[in-house]
Amino acid sequence: QKEVEQDPGPLSVPEGAIVSLNCTYSNSAFQYFMWYRQYSRKGPELLMYTYSSGNKEDGRFTAQVDKSSKYISLFIRDSQPSDSATYLCAMRREAAGNKLTFGGGTRVLVKP
Amino acid sequence: EPEVTQTPSHQVTQMGQEVILRCVPISNHLYFYWYRQILGQKVEFLVSFYNNEISEKSEIFDDQFSVERPDGSNFTLKIRSTKLEDSAMYFCASSDLGTGASRQYFGPGTRLTVT
Numbered sequence: 001q002k003e004v005e006q007d008p009g010p011l012s013v014p015e016g017a018i019v020s021l022n023c024t025y026s027n028s029a030f031q032y033f034m035w036y037r038q039y040s041r042k043g044p045e046l047l048m049y050t051y052s053s054g055n056k057e058d059g060r061f062t063a064q065v066d067k068s069s070k071y072i073s074l075f076i077r078d079s080q081p082s083d084s085a086t087y088l089c090a091m092r093r094e095a096a097g098n099k100l101t102f103g104g105g106t107r108v109l110v111k112p
Numbered sequence: 113e114p115e116v117t118q119t120p121s122h123q124v125t126q127m128g129q130e131v132i133l134r135c136v137p138i139s140n141h142l143y144f145y146w147y148r149q150i151l152g153q154k155v156e157f158l159v160s161f162y163n164n165e166i167s168e169k170s171e172i173f174d175d176q177f178s179v180e181r182p183d184g185s186n187f188t189l190k191i192r193s194t195k196l197e198d199s200a201m202y203f204c205a206s207s208d209l210g211t212g213a214s215r216q217y218f219g220p221g222t223r224l225t226v227t
Contacts, residue, residue, distance in 0.1 A: 036218075043116075043203050043218040044155065088155065099145070099157040099168055100205075100216060 001026050006089055006103030015112050019076040023089035023103045026070065030091040030101070033065050035074045038086045038105065047087075048074060079110045114138040116219035118204050124225045125194055133189045133222045135204030144187045145205040145216060146179065148172070155203065161187065194226045 006023045013019055021035075032051055036044035048063040050056045050072075056063045064073040072091075076083055086105040092098045117136045125131050137144050146158040159169040161179050178190045187206075191198055201221040207214040 034215075041201070041221070041223065043220045046215055046217060049215055090155075099160055099170075100147075100155075101157070102155040104154040 003027055004089065004091065004101050004103040007106055008104055010107040010109050012109045012111060013079055015079060015081060015110055017079050017110075019074075019079050019083065019108055019110070021074040021076075021087050021089075021106050021108070023072050024070055025072075025091060025101075027091075027093075027101075028067075028070070029093045031094045032092050033063070033072050034090045034100070035061075035063060036088040036090060036102075038088055040086075044088055044090075076108075079108075081110050081112050084108060084110045114140075116204055116206055116217055118202075118219040118222050120222060121220065122223045122225070124227065127196060127226055128193050131191050131194055131224065133191075133202050133204075133224070135187045135189075135219055136185050137187055137204065137206030138208075138217060139185070141206035141208050141217075143167075143207045143214065143216075144179075144181070145207075146189045147203045147205060147218075148200040149203065149221075150200045158189075158202075191224075194224075196226050199224055199226045 004025045035048040038044045050063050053065050053067045060077045062075040086107045088105045089103040090100040092100050119134045144161045147155050149155045159173045160167045176192050180188050203221045204219045205216045207216045
């Protein structure tokens with residue numbers, strides 16, 4: 001079983017729709033959960049950062065973590081064509097400085 | 113807003129040659145990382161560096177790879193004898209020191225092409 005699994009997509013939605021992304025993981029030691037956005041041939045850009053279970057909202061973005069199910073989600077409300085990118089989930093263990101383990105990314109296309 | 117920078121943006125080299133990829137982390141950060149992403153694949157951890165020594169490395173980071181912080185601002189990744197399979201995007205990242213809530217910020221990457 002892969003440590004972090006993510007559906008590769010592509011996920012195509014009309015402009016204004018809600019984009020729903022998720023990852024599952026197997027390592028219960030993961031405590032910090034992140035979502036990065038990556039445009040083609042660019043570096044990952046940190047979008048959301050959550051610790052342990054719960055929800056976090058930032059503008060149009062909502063991140064959810066369910067540690068009991070080893071499942072994390074990212075929701076993008078009122079999606080825009082500029083949201084078209086690959087979204088990577090990443091996670092790490094407790095200590096600062098620990099490596100990130102990434103999912104394979106989900107490609108999202110928001111059509112005008 | 114502070115950002116991680118990397119040079120060059122694209123490096124083409126012949127198999128067997130040495131390459132050095134350069135990064136300038138965010139100035140008050142103390143943890144530094146290299147990741148790589150082979151085209152179409154996931155981002156993979158290579159190495160982390162703190163207090164002038166490697167703190168963790170992956171099985172990818174073999175004797176052909178080395179890292180160095182030659183001065184107060186640069187962080188480099190050297191590949192001694194490149195192989196075709198080293199072709200990838202290489203990302204530098206940095207994070208601040210502190211609680212477990214430190215965030216890793218990535219540079220734009222160096223695309224390495226080995227021919």
